[in-house]
Amino acid sequence: MPKKIIVVSLLFIALTGFKAERSLHLYRFPDLRYFPSMPCAADNQVTVEGAQLGRYLFYDPILSKDNNLSCGSCHKQANAFSDAPLSFSKGGNGVLQTRNTPPLFNLAWYPALFWDGKAKSVEEQVFHPVRSSTEMQMDWKAVAERINKSAFYKARFDIVFPGKPIDSVLIAKAIAQFERTLISCRSKYDSVLNGLVFFTRDEVDGFEIVNDMTRGDCLHCHTTDGDALGTTLGFSNNGLDSARTFTGYTDRGRGQVTGVVQDNGKFKIPSLRNLRYTAPYMHDGRFMTLEQVVDFYSEDVREGITTDSKMEFAHAGGSHLSAADKRKVIAFLNTLNDDAFVTDTSFSNPFVVNK
Known part of the structure; x- marks a missing residue:
């Protein structure tokens, strides 16, 4: 193949890749002048498309073993994403949790999540309930396999994370993007x-x-x-x-x-x-x-x-x-x-x- 064609081909690939990334729109957060500066995840910037993908995943029971429990099952918007009025939520197997389900808002500022602070980031927080034996009871590899079989999700992951295979890390990143948009500032x-x-x-x-x-x-x-x-x-x-x-x-x-x-x-x-x-x-x-x-x-x-x-x-x-x-x-x-x-x-x- 002539060198000129090779150069043009490589340039085309580079430009199309750049275009795919540029097609994402950074999420515009509300005016937070009275809040501390919001910490940002350098490797997981919130985009409109990423937050929307995370929103679908947050409400989809595909993350649970029996397809009967989503993040939104225990984190209800009407209750500021808590599980009110329950003292303890029920897991996918009907077992009561041992701690009250915390609400989800303004998570981006927390240096540690869960009542005991076992997760050091919003992304890490996503991992725990899915693999918990008393909550979603799911293996992350199996979750990724399910999502890879979904044309609906594959198309959206291709937009948000172009050229990357769908795995637990990307799934957690998408959900974390949505959770970072859950900002309460209009009281x-x-x-x-x-x-x-x-x-x-x-x-x-x-x-x-x-x-x-x-x-x-x-x-x-x-x-x-x-x-x-x-x-x-x-x-x-x-x-x-x-x-x-x-x-x-x-x-x-x-x-x-x-x-x-x-x-x-x-x-x-x-x-x-x-x-x-x-x-x-x-x-x-x-x-x-x-x-x-x-x-x-x-x-x-x-x-x-x-x-x-x-x-x-x-x-x-x-x-x-x-x-x-x-x-x-x-x-x-x-x-x-x-x-x-x-x-x-x-x-x-x-x-x-x-x-």
Whole structure:
């Protein structure tokens, strides 16, 4: 073959490959000026096409052994992608989980996921439920084989990840792209930060109580003043149980992952956002209402060996708020509910046609 033809052929291949990559559209995230800078996965940029592919996979039971369970089965949009009102979700084999299903929003900021932080990225988080013997009970190789047999998925993977064989890594990347788009930032609280509306008097008072170390003392774990995430993203023992020894916790939590006994009884600090939709609360779903949660922090905190030392009132059993203060705290917390997030059709099940 003449050299000129070879050069032209190689140039054509290079250009068509470039064109395939350029045909993807970077996902445009909402205005997040009051949020910390969003960490980005350098090897998995979110694109419109990638997020859409991940959305299909998120809602498809093809990921489970018996084709009866999808990510969306336990992470329901109407409940901010939690499994409310259940304390514990049922796996594909009907077995109850041992921890409450956490909601899914603003995941991109978390340096560790799950209640115990066993996953260090959104992509890694995707792997666990699929291969769990009590959840989807599936082998990732078998998942990839199923998806490779689907013309529907093959066409979409060719667009999002051109020239790459479909495997567990690409499947996880696609789902992670969708999960990174699940951003909650349209609550009344956000509108106040953006100068569009104002808090009521009770909501202002509630905000002040939450951020006052001598009253609510919530600010050490839950950020609402200068940081819109509603969580420090860390791990803490918030005084649910009064274990006096490091081995006294029935669920070791973070300690189960790190192997450090001082981490026993510590769990991921959840966000204060969307509490209206995500009851029951805590890692074990022990509190059915927000009122019960506020009562706990006010009167029933139990000081254990790993209880967070930043909890100013742990030694006194709680912060002992008045009934009026409790009402105001709840009024403020309700401003963090994002109705638009739980109804946004771009996050909804794409296999369901809304009539």
